[in-house]
Amino acid sequence: MSIVAEKLTHIYLEGSPNESVAIDSIDLKIEAGEFWGIIGHTGSGKSTLVQHLNALMQPTSGRICVDGDDLKDKKNRREARKKVGLVFQYPEYQLFEETVLKDIAYGPMNMGESTEKAYEIAREAMVSVGLSPDEIEGRSPFELSGGQKRRVAIAGIIAIRPRYLVLDEPMAGLDPRGRKDILNLLKTLREKTGCAVIMISHSMDDIAQFADHVAVLNEGKLYKAGSVAEVFSDMEALRRTGLDIPQAAILAERLKKQGIEIDRSIYTVEQMLDFITEKTGGVSG
Amino acid sequence: MKDITLGQYYNVDSIIHALDPRTKLVLTFAYLILVFLVSKLWAFGLVALFAISIIYLSKVPFKMVLKALKPMRFLLVLMFLLNLFAAKSGEVLLKWWIFEITAGGIRQAVFIVIRLLLLVAGTTLMTFTTTPISLTDGLEKLLAPLKKIGFPSHELAMMMTIALRFIPTLLEEADKIMKAQLSRGADLESGNIIKRAKSMIPILVPLFVSAFRRADELAMAMESRCYHGGEGRTKMRVIAFKKRDAIAFLIFASAFALILVLQKLVVF
Numbered sequence: 445m446s447i448v449a450e451k452l453t454h455i456y457l458e459g460s461p462n463e464s465v466a467i468d469s470i471d472l473k474i475e476a477g478e479f480w481g482i483i484g485h486t487g488s489g490k491s492t493l494v495q496h497l498n499a500l501m502q503p504t505s506g507r508i509c510v511d512g513d514d515l516k517d518k519k520n521r522r523e524a525r526k527k528v529g530l531v532f533q534y535p536e537y538q539l540f541e542e543t544v545l546k547d548i549a550y551g552p553m554n555m556g557e558s559t560e561k562a563y564e565i566a567r568e569a570m571v572s573v574g575l576s577p578d579e580i581e582g583r584s585p586f587e588l589s590g591g592q593k594r595r596v597a598i599a600g601i602i603a604i605r606p607r608y609l610v611l612d613e614p615m616a617g618l619d620p621r622g623r624k625d626i627l628n629l630l631k632t633l634r635e636k637t638g639c640a641v642i643m644i645s646h647s648m649d650d651i652a653q654f655a656d657h658v659a660v661l662n663e664g665k666l667y668k669a670g671s672v673a674e675v676f677s678d679m680e681a682l683r684r685t686g687l688d689i690p691q692a693a694i695l696a697e698r699l700k701k702q703g704i705e706i707d708r709s710i711y712t713v714e715q716m717l718d719f720i721t722e723k724t725g726g727v728s729g
Numbered sequence: 730m731k732d733i734t735l736g737q738y739y740n741v742d743s744i745i746h747a748l749d750p751r752t753k754l755v756l757t758f759a760y761l762i763l764v765f766l767v768s769k770l771w772a773f774g775l776v777a778l779f780a781i782s783i784i785y786l787s788k789v790p791f792k793m794v795l796k797a798l799k800p801m802r803f804l805l806v807l808m809f810l811l812n813l814f815a816a817k818s819g820e821v822l823l824k825w826w827i828f829e830i831t832a833g834g835i836r837q838a839v840f841i842v843i844r845l846l847l848l849v850a851g852t853t854l855m856t857f858t859t860t861p862i863s864l865t866d867g868l869e870k871l872l873a874p875l876k877k878i879g880f881p882s883h884e885l886a887m888m889m890t891i892a893l894r895f896i897p898t899l900l901e902e903a904d905k906i907m908k909a910q911l912s913r914g915a916d917l918e919s920g921n922i923i924k925r926a927k928s929m930i931p932i933l934v935p936l937f938v939s940a941f942r943r944a945d946e947l948a949m950a951m952e953s954r955c956y957h958g959g960e961g962r963t964k965m966r967v968i969a970f971k972k973r974d975a976i977a978f979l980i981f982a983s984a985f986a987l988i989l990v991l992q993k994l995v996v997f
């Protein structure tokens with residue numbers, strides 16, 4: 445089971461003078477259960493790419509298959525929306541119901557669940573985004589704080605119980621605390637349900653720490669894709685695109701320049717901590 | 730949604746683009762009157778020829794103008810049929826049950842279609858060649874004399890500018906919200922009218938919320954930059970009549986006069 449993109453290309457306003465090639469022959473395979481980070485500059489085509497994953501957009505050329513079903517076929521699109529849950533950027537702007545509970549239940553009800561069952565799923569989803577149903581389910585989504593709204597909106601997609609959860613910059617505009625909360629919630633959700641997470645983010649450090657695979661987009665092309673270790677092993681390539689490099693990797697690079705021998709790749713703070721304790725432990729003991 | 734071309738600016742350099750917006754507004758208005766005054770088939774041909782030359786001068790591809798006319802096709806067919814059967818004058822050519830097609834009916838039906846096409850082509854060309862901002866600027870200037878009798882010409886122009894500025898933003902927003910709800914399994918296409926109207930609620934509520942939020946933010950931003958109405962306000966880009974505007978007036982006036990005089994003189 446996987447999402448497969450083959451030579452996926454999308455051209456906006458094709459044939460007009462303003463036409464722009466947003467994504468260009470992208471080949472990508474995302475297996476069920478993986479945690480992908482998608483990075484790239486603004487305008488590199490990240491949002492366009494993820495909107496193809498649940499058939500909101502159709503490729504200009506190329507193919508996209510979810511669990512083997514080609515999304516060119518209209519019959520497969522509804523199924524794809526159920527399997528691939530897409531959380532848009534600033535998803536809190538899509539809230540519309542009178543109460544938080546009804547809003548989160550909107551998705552499962554559309555997918556054919558009974559009201560009772562949908563409410564039950566909605567409450568579960570609330571818990572998994574760290575909101576207490578007793579406190580919040582009866583309130584209007586419009587009177588919540590920004591961070592709470594964001595979580596309600598994410599719960600609205602989690603409630604569809606997607607096999608692949610796709611998030612477009614889910615941490616944009618949140619404070620550091622809110623960012624951490626969202627990241628941890630995604631990690632826990634994945635451990636609990638086994639769903640794949642595909643997250644667009646501008647934070648290399650977050651991706652290095654939480655993702656196991658990375659796709660780097662540059663000017664609409666897939667610049668690099670693979671396991672975190674593979675992609676972060678070639679810092680120079682990342683640097684050429686002008687993207688940030690994880691802090692820990694920069695430190696590791698400087699230490700190497702100082703003549704300190706590092707026998708492994710380091711790109712997360714934890715790896716660096718392990719390495720330093722090992723090293724210093726080794727010296728003093 | 731993306732096919733809406735009415736009111737869109739087509740960015741190229743041309744003589745028509747360079748004209749003063751007031752010139753274009755007045756001449757478009759004159760052109761609209763001309764289209765209603767013309768009542769002979771060959772005279773329509775002359776008007777069309779004139780319009781085509783202006784489109785050529787504007788460097789806007791004919792394809793774009795045709796695309797702007799496309800959404801009218803149902804209206805055109807409807808108007809054609811209505812006039813064909815409703816107008817009864819002259820020789821009866823065909824009769825079937827209660828329907829009657831007369832020579833006068835055919836004439837009127839053809840004329841209404843041509844008129845509508847010419848009208849929309851003309852106004853579309855104006856919006857293709859004039860940015861919304863300079864259009865409202867021109868309108869404000871044209872209406873300025875009415876200020877003396879208390880007509881809020883500045884406020885009207887400002888409202889139009891803001892509305893025009895936000896149409897693309899709101900369309901984009903509507904598109905995004907629609908996609909977001911589709912992601913949540915919204916079904917916007919099937920079911921009867923009531924069900925379909927109901928399925929618009931998840932799109933309309935966020936759209937209105939966002940429109941009000943934007944209006945609020947804009948008002949705040951305008952006030953923090955000390956906006957206080959049109960009194961004593963100067964323009965960054967001062968619009969001014971140039972020689973080319975005088976020439977445009979001359980050309981239009983002579984062409985229109987020629988067409989009308991010919992129509993009067995020639996008997997067929």
Ligand SMILES: Nc1ncnc2c1ncn2[C@@H]1O[C@H](COP(=O)(O)OP(=O)(O)O)[C@@H](O)[C@H]1O
Nearest residue numbers: 456464466484485486487488489490491492493
């Ligand atoms: N609706 C649209 N119409 C035309 N061009 C668009 C549209 N949306 C995005 N683009 C263009 O496509 C490119 C990729 O955009 P996007 O996928 O939003 O990038 P990212 O999410 O990485 O910032 C950009 O150059 C952008 O200008």
Ligand SMILES: [Mg+2]
Nearest residue numbers: 490491492533
């Ligand atoms: Mg984006």
